[in-house]
Every structure is written in structure tokens, then in C-alpha cells.
Amino acid sequence: MPATNLEIAKIAIDDFKEIQRYMLLAKKENAVETYAELKKKYLSLKAVLNVAGVNLTDIDEIKE
Numbered sequence: 001m002p003a004t005n006l007e008i009a010k011i012a013i014d015d016f017k018e019i020q021r022y023m024l025l026a027k028k029e030n031a032v033e034t035y036a037e038l039k040k041k042y043l044s045l046k047a048v049l050n051v052a053g054v055n056l057t058d059i060d061e062i063k064e
Helices: 005-028 032-051
Strands: none
Touching (some): 005 032
């Protein structure tokens, strides 16, 4: 059974939150290369969520 748009958005939001958590840890540990790689995924997910019309104001902790 194909996923609904709501299910797809939930998965993307969950992934977005997870990436942010890892980015914050990488920044804390001064893992520059890891942070840079995570940022690529963060930006991709942020773009997808923006296109989907998701308001990121409350869930975007990185704000880059």
C-alpha cells in the first residue's frame, strides 16, 4: 500500500529532527567534516519540507 502524503511528511519531519540532533552533537564535538556531511542532508530535507509546505519555524533548531 503506497504511503500517503501525510505519512511521507511525517517521515521527512522525523528525519529532519534526527539530522539536527546529530548536527548539534557533531558541532559540540567539533567534528567539522561530519557536521558538513550532515548539513548536506539537513539542507535537502529542509528543501523538501519547504516544498511540501511544512512550517519549520518551531522544529528548525539549526536555522542555517
